[in-house]
Structures are given as structure tokens and as C-alpha cells.
Amino acid sequence: MLINKKREEEIPIVISDEQVYHDRLAGRLHDKLPLRVIDLFAGAGGLSAGFSHFFGHNFTPVWANDFNSYAAESYNANFGPHCRVGNIVDILEEPTTIIPKADVVIGGPPCQGFSLLNKNKEGDARKQLWVPFMDVVRLSGADVFVMENVPELLSSLECREIYTMANSMGFKLVSAKLCAADYGVPQIRWRAFIVGCKFADPQAVFPPKKTHFPHKGYRQRFVESSIPYIADAQPFRTVKDAIGDLPAPQGTTFRPDDPPLDLHFGRTPTAKSLERYRSIPEEGMNRVDLKRIAPELTPDCWMRKKSGGTDLFGRLWWNKPSVTIRTEFYKPEKGRYLHPVQDRPITHREAARIQSFPDEFQFTGSKVEIAKQIGNAVPCQLAARVADCVYALLASKDEAISGQSSRVPISGETERRRIKGQEARLPQGLFV
8 A cells, every 4th residue: 555645734633533423422513613525426325424413423515426316316305405416427527517615525436346246347447436536526625535435445456546646636545444333333344445634644533443342253354453442332233222123014115104114114925935934933044044944945046055155045133233234135035134033024124224324314216226225325323433533634624723722633653553552452252
């Protein structure tokens, strides 16, 4: 990875992400620093939700873009009518397009080009959508940007290209792979983030300290053990924490009820599907158990399958975080999406809660389109912790300009030495 060059004009960072986190939870950020944010490839607005009043932040959305009109409608229903629908490349080429000024640009260029599922597709055009992202950063005059993607981004050639371009624009950068469960999301979901800042070293505040810790026995696909915990870290939030209060779903389509029941509807399974659900009644069971218990109900393709993932046709556990929620969570043959104790897949509302969307968040479109919006989103609570870091950067800049700060600066190098020199602050019972 390219090394950031030290610049004499760097502004000292005097506010930590942990302090911002506690101030946000206490409701102390609402009337403070007004900040403007642009969200690209926004989807329904999971990232924007984390930067917004939904989670105690005070960032004002001023412009957004997405190619999907249904997702844009959902975004507009929550953040105001400024999400522009269409190909971002075409939009930027239109002479009438005006990109408003902003303090920060956030977004996730479509990730399928970096995905392991597409690793053999050479020259995938989706990989290059970070270029118009950086064009918007330049046009908006933003001093900070946050780019989100799949973890594979950080080991790609494109990542080096992003660093090269951002460095040439005057940004200092830091990147990390973050697990949503470490930040209060009831879901094991890994995402990569690149944070760029023009006026300070973002390594002073990013990656954010973990706020939640796992129970003993968890295995992690990626390990970011160098990220410390806040002083009062809590246990992982579980599926039961997220959806345990919901009654059994009713009907098979949108309900004329207030949230959360409006999206809490089921499906009409075939008789054979229902038999399969009932054949694996215990939490954590999956297609392997179905093959063992009821081979006569097991599809031939699963009978022949000798290897592969064990999440297919699996039940969630009450007392663990969910597996990653994807766009077809309502199909148990696609993953571990069966309710822990009821004989059915999870509902749209349950998936939205597992993604940490607040119940009052509005979704528009068909059932399939809303499922895509839920499954494709950045978990909102993870986004809120990233927003804590951005706020710490911009608030430090504001204090430096106003000349009112008397706090001791936090440097990226000091933070790295502190983390390296300490044993990770691991709560009791944490796995090794």
C-alpha cells in the first residue's frame, strides 16, 4: 500500500471516534457542527442512514445517485428528493449537472467486479466506477471521502490505483476490513472501507474502535485483531435481540399496518417445502441435516453434493448474530435464512432489522425490489461508526479553525504505536 506523505499543514486531530460515539448516543451531536454529505451508488441509503438523524448524527444529505429507480425512491423518501437516477458517468457528462459543495462524499461503487464470484471476469467495467466517484469528490470540494466495498477490494490492483489518484489529489488515506457485528449489528458481515482526508491523517481515528465483542468460539473470515475496543464494549447483538419481539408474520404481501408490521409478511410454501422446514427443527440445522434426517425430501442435487457451504437451507441461531443477509433472504435454499424456531424463512422486516435499519425507515417498490435494497445495503449501524470517525476529523478541523481547542492532539503515528504496544483490550470470554 502507498505510504501517506506527512504535510506540514496537517490539522491536529483532537477528538477521538470513541468520544464521538458516546456523544452521539447521548444525543449531543444534533445541534452541533452542520456538515454536508453526498452519497454515490446510494441504494436505499444504508450508508446515509448511519450519517443521519436516524443514528444521532447531523450530516445533511445534499445529493445522491443510484442507477435503480426503486432504490432512489426509497432514498428520497428518507432523505429528501435529491437522489438522481441514472448512470453516474452519463450524469457527470451532462453539461447541466451541478454537483453541490459537500464536506464528505460517501458511497460504494458496485462491488460485483471485485467479488470472488466474479474473479475470472477480466476487464469488468464495474471495477472502474471508482473513477467517477473521485470526480464527484473533486467537483464537490469535499475534504473527506469514504469508499466502501467488498473486502477483496483492498488486495486488488484497483485499490493501488485509487490510492495513487487520491494521493495526487492531496488526500491521506487509510483502509480496513470491518465486521458489522463488531459495531452492534446483529450480523456477521465484512466490508472494506477506504477513508481519505485532505487536512489530517485519518489513521488517528480510523478504523473505529470496536463496540461489541463476540462470544467464545467464533471463527472469522478476516482478522482485524489490531483494532481495540472501547472501554465499555458490549456482547455481540444476536438474532433474538433483533427480531425476538416480533409476532408471527401475517399474509404474503405488504400489510396496512404501522412499522414494524408493514413489512412483516410471509410466503406460501409448497407442501414439500413445509415438510423440509419441519424436518430440521433445531437451531443451526441445515441441508446436511436434511439429507441425514429426511433423504426422501432432499433434492437430488443436494444428495449428490459432497462439499460446499453448510449455510444452505439452514436455520439461524437465536443467540448468535445472523449470517450475511443477501438480496434473496426470503429463499432458504439460498442460505441460512430459516427462522430459528418457526417453520419459515425470515421476513422483509426481520432482514431489515438484521441489517440494522430502523423500523421507521421507508422502503418503496415491489417485494423483490425492497429485498434487493435491504440485502445490498451497508448495515446502518456500521455506517454510523464510520461516520463517528468522519465527524471526529471534521470537528477537529472546525476547532482548529476557530482556535477554541485546548485538547491534546491525537496523531496517526501515536495511535498506531499505542495499538501495537498493547494487548488488544479483549473482554473476558473472547475467542482467540
